[in-house]
Every structure is written in structure tokens, then in C-alpha cells.
Amino acid sequence: MTEMNDKLKVLSLFTGIGGMDMGFDCEVIVHKDSIINKEFIDKKYTIRDFVVLKKKIFESVFQNDILEGAKEVFGFNNDNTKYNTRSIYNLISENFVFPEADIVIGGFPCQDFSHAGKRKGFKSNKGHDLKEKVDINKENSRGTLYKSFVEVVKRVKPKIFVAENVYGLLTMKNEPIKQIMKDFSELGYDVDYQVVYCPEFGIPQTRKRIIIMGISKNRNLDIDNKWNHITKNKTTCNIGKYFEHLKEPNITTDISQMVYSKAKKLEKGQGQIEINLSSFAPTMRAEHHGNIEFRRYKNSEVNKIEKDMIERRLTVREAGLIQTFPPDYVFSKRKNMTAYKYIGNAVPPLLGYLIADKVYDLYKCHFT
Numbered sequence: 001m002t003e004m005n006d007k008l009k010v011l012s013l014f015t016g017i018g019g020m021d022m023g024f025d026c027e028v029i030v031h032k033d034s035i036i037n038k039e040f041i042d043k044k045y046t047i048r049d050f051v052v053l054k055k056k057i058f059e060s061v062f063q064n065d066i067l068e069g070a071k072e073v074f075g076f077n078n079d080n081t082k083y084n085t086r087s088i089y090n091l092i093s094e095n096f097v098f099p100e101a102d103i104v105i106g107g108f109p110c111q112d113f114s115h116a117g118k119r120k121g122f123k124s125n126k127g128h129d130l131k132e133k134v135d136i137n138k139e140n141s142r143g144t145l146y147k148s149f150v151e152v153v154k155r156v157k158p159k160i161f162v163a164e165n166v167y168g169l170l171t172m173k174n175e176p177i178k179q180i181m182k183d184f185s186e187l188g189y190d191v192d193y194q195v196v197y198c199p200e201f202g203i204p205q206t207r208k209r210i211i212i213m214g215i216s217k218n219r220n221l222d223i224d225n226k227w228n229h230i231t232k233n234k235t236t237c238n239i240g241k242y243f244e245h246l247k248e249p250n251i252t253t254d255i256s257q258m259v260y261s262k263a264k265k266l267e268k269g270q271g272q273i274e275i276n277l278s279s280f281a282p283t284m285r286a287e288h289h290g291n292i293e294f295r296r297y298k299n300s301e302v303n304k305i306e307k308d309m310i311e312r313r314l315t316v317r318e319a320g321l322i323q324t325f326p327p328d329y330v331f332s333k334r335k336n337m338t339a340y341k342y343i344g345n346a347v348p349p350l351l352g353y354l355i356a357d358k359v360y361d362l363y364k365c366h367f368t
Contacts, residue, residue, distance in 0.1 A: 007059040008363060011098060011156060013088055013106030013149055015063040017331075017342045018074040019323065020105050020164065023352020024058040024359075026078050029326040030350050033237035034202035040353075047245050047327050053353055056360045061099045064088055070342050076330035088148045101156050102367075103359055107164035107347055108146045150183045153214070159367050160359050163212040164347050167195065170210065181212065189214035192228045196351065199280045200232045203348050204239040205322050207283045211355065219366040230358045240277030242321040249315060256317040256331045256339070263290035263313065265297075275314070277303045281322040286344035290337070292319060319343045324350040 010024050022028055032051045035041060042054040063083040065071065071083045084091070091098075146163070153161050161184070169177040177193065185191045191214040198207040213228040249258045266272050271291030275281045282293055295318060296303050298311040314322075316331055316339045323343050325331075331339035 007057045008102040008360070009061045009100060010058050010103045010105060011061055011101035011152070011158070012063040013104065013152060014108050014145075015065045015074065015083065015106070016067070016070045016345050016347075017339075018063075018078060019325070019346030019349050020107065020162075020352035020355065021060060021063065021074075022078070022349040023347075023354070024056065024103075024105065024356040025060045026349075027055070027326065028053040028324075028349045028353045030202070030324050031237055031241050033241055034204070034233070034235055034324070034350060036202070036233050036235055040357075045327075049241065049244070050327055056356055058103070058356060058360075061101055064091070067342075069338060070345075073331055073339065073342055076333070077326075088152070089145065092148055092151050098152060098156050102159050102363065104149075104153055104156055104158045104161040105355075106149060106162075107345075108149050146180055147183065150187070153184065153189075154187050157216075159216050159219070160362055161189070161214045162355055162359065165210050165212070167208040167210055170195070177210065177212075184212070184214050187214075188217050190217060190223055190227075192226075194229050196230065198348065198351065200234055201230070201351060201354055202233040202235045202237055203324055203350050204237055204242055205281045205283060205348070207348070209347075209351075213358075215362060215366065220368075221366050223366070227362070228358075230354050233354060238278050239275060239281040239322060242327075243277065243318060245327065246317065248309070249312070254317060254328075255333070255335060256320065256329075257315050259332075259335050259337055260295075260315040260318075261290040261292050261313045261337060261340075265294070266291070271313075274300060274302050277306075284319050284322050284344045286341050292340055316340060316343070324348045 012021050015021055018026065029045050029050055029052050032049050035051065040053050042052045045052050060082060066085055066087050068085050071080050071085055074080045074083060149163060181191045181193065191212065193210050193212045196209050196211055198205045211230065215223060246257060249260060252258060269291060270285065271293050273282065274294045274297045292314050295312055295314050296306045296309060300307045316337065319340060320329055320331060320343050321327060323346055
């Protein structure tokens with residue numbers, strides 16, 4: 001394998017608590033059974049059966065998200081001195097000078113395309129900064145923030161960009177995926193997308209997402225069919241393996257494991273099911289409002305080994321592990337459930353790592 005000497009500079013948009021960023025320029029720690037390609041593994045971690053993955057030669061030069069709390073959480077675990085919390089729409093309007101970058105990454109807001117939301121898409125009336133409602137005919141809403149992503153790509157001119165979003169982009173009547181890809185391609189990029197079903201990539205969660213990737217036409221070689229596809233990492237790593245080391249909330253010293261929603265079980269609605277420890281967890285959602293799924297029901301028939309244990313919903317720590325955040329990632333310095341939202345919004349770090357590996361190979365092949 002040919003080594004590249006200079007680090008590849010990464011500019012991150014809609015960073016959140018850094019799920020995708022971690023895959024590029026931070027430490028990714030996962031259960032060993034999530035990894036088929038053992039060449040990815042750097043060393044064993046201090047917690048049994050968890051491993052640290054090898055880092056690529058990426059360097060973050062800019063991060064952006066309007067959520068101050070997300071920046072704080074990222075800063076608990078990583079360097080957040082390059083993290084800007086001004087709305088990306090405002091930065092562009094003010095002609096902010098973005099740093100040079102080889103790669104632009106980010107997951108533009110998904111709420112207006114998600115099956116779990118009202119699905120207003122480009123017609124969202126939620127403001128770009130979430131502070132007030134806006135005219136749906138103006139392009140400064142949450143639903144049109146992908147255009148800010150496009151504008152950053154236009155100004156920075158990276159060799160490769162990666163945008164993550166919900167599967168709902170493919171199922172809305174006006175097919176927003178087509179307009180999004182067209183806008184990116186007009187900048188001089190070949191653009192394609194891949195549907196990612198997380199269990200097929202070692203992530204113990206039934207999450208389905210769209211990964212849009214673009215590669216500059218100013219490259220050394222032509223691209224082949226499915227050039228953008230991340231290699232599947234099929235494993236049998238169920239969520240129970242990620243939870244084996246955990247202590248119950250009443251005896252743990254881990255703040256994130258102490259905290260869980262006390263919302264009562266409802267007859268219907270999201271979050272009223274019990275996870276199956278021998279299978280994959282459901283999708284972690286950003287808008288839980290306390291209705292995160294149950295770790296177990298009383299007298300469980302699904303997780304019979306836990307049938308005599310207290311009925312409760314998933315803890316913050318368990319939600320983070322479902323998303324493949326490190327087993328000791330700091331989500332808060334005090335007891336609160338705010339992190340549920342940040343975790344649900346995030347790209348799973350393991351998926352970020354697999355994306356980074358693909359980007360590294362593309363860059364090495366087409367630009368060196």
C-alpha cells in the first residue's frame with residue numbers, strides 16, 4: 001500500500017457531537033466482533049472485548065454546528081478549538097473565509113425528510129438557526145440547508161465530499177435526492193449515493209441511511225461502477241455484546257449509565273418496544289422526548305435472562321453504545337438526558353470510520 005505523507009485536511013459541517021468526524025480524525029473504539037477486517041484494529045482497549053481502530057492520515061481544520069451543547073460534548077472528548085457554532089447560512093451570507101480542505105463532510109439536517117417527522121422537505125418553515133419560522137418560499141429554512149453544504153463545496157473545492165442523511169430522501173414524492181445530487185454535480189463533481197443498512201456494516205442497530213459522495217472531475221483516473229460504495233462489514237455482533245460490561249444504573253459510577261427516561265409505557269407510538277439483546281437495536285432517534293426504547297420489560301419474554309430485573313428504558317450510555325460511541329465517551333458532566341438528542345442526531349463513529357477508509361482509498365487512487 002502506497003503511503004501518503006501529508007495529512008488530508010477535513011472540513012466538517014453539521015458536526016454535532018462528532019460521529020463522522022471521529023471516523024476521520026479521532027479515536028474509534030468498538031466491540032471486536034463488529035470488525036471483520038482485522039487490519040483495521042490497532043490495539044485492544046481497556047474494556048474487555050473492545051478494540052481501538054487504526055487512524056488514517058486525516059486532520060480536521062474546521063467544524064460547524066449551531067448547537068453549543070454539541071460543541072461542549074465534543075470538547076469533553078476531543079479538541080473543539082476549531083468548532084464554530086455560527087449558523088452555516090449566516091457564515092456564507094457574511095462571506096466567511098473557510099479554510100482550505102481536501103475533504104468536506106457532514107450530515108445536513110434530516111428532520112424534514114425523515115419518516116419520523118412531518119416530511120415538509122424543502123418546504124420546511126423551520127428557520128436555519130431554529131430560532132423562528134420562515135417563509136417557505138425563501139431558501140433559509142432547515143429543509144434547504146443542504147444548499148449551504150453545496151455552497152461550501154463550491155467555495156472550498158475539495159477533491160471529495162461526503163453528505164449523510166436519512167433514507168427518507170428516496171421515498172418522498174418529489175424525490176429530493178435528485179435535486180440534491182443535481183446541485184452538487186453542477187459544481188464539477190461525479191455524484192452518487194449508497195443506501196447503508198447499519199447491521200451490514202458491523203453496527204448493532206437497524207438504522208438505514210443515505211451516503212452521498214462526490215469526487216472532483218479534475219482527477220488522475222476515471223471512476224468505475226459503484227466507485228462510491230463502502231465495503232460491507234457483515235458481522236454477527238448483536239447489541240448484547242456491547243452491553244456485557246455495563247453495570248445497572250443503581251450500582252454504576254458512570255454518570256451516563258445512571259441516567260434513563262422514566263416515561264411510562266404507552267399503548268402505541270415510538271419507543272414502546274423492548275430491545276432484543278441477541279439481535280440489533282432499533283434506530284436511535286433525535287426526537288425521543290423521553291420515549292426511547294426499553295432495555296427490558298418486566299417479566300420479559302424477549303430477554304428472558306433479565307426477566308426478574310427492573311423494567312426500564314435505555315440509558316444514555318446504552319444509546320451511545322448502540323451508535324458505536326466509545327464505551328466511556330463523556331456525554332455529560334452531570335445527570336441529564338440532553339445527550340439522547342445528540343446521540344440520535346449523530347453518524348455512528350464506526351460508519352464514519354468506514355466512510356473515511358473509502359475516502360482515503362479514493363484519494364490515494366485518483367489524486368496522488
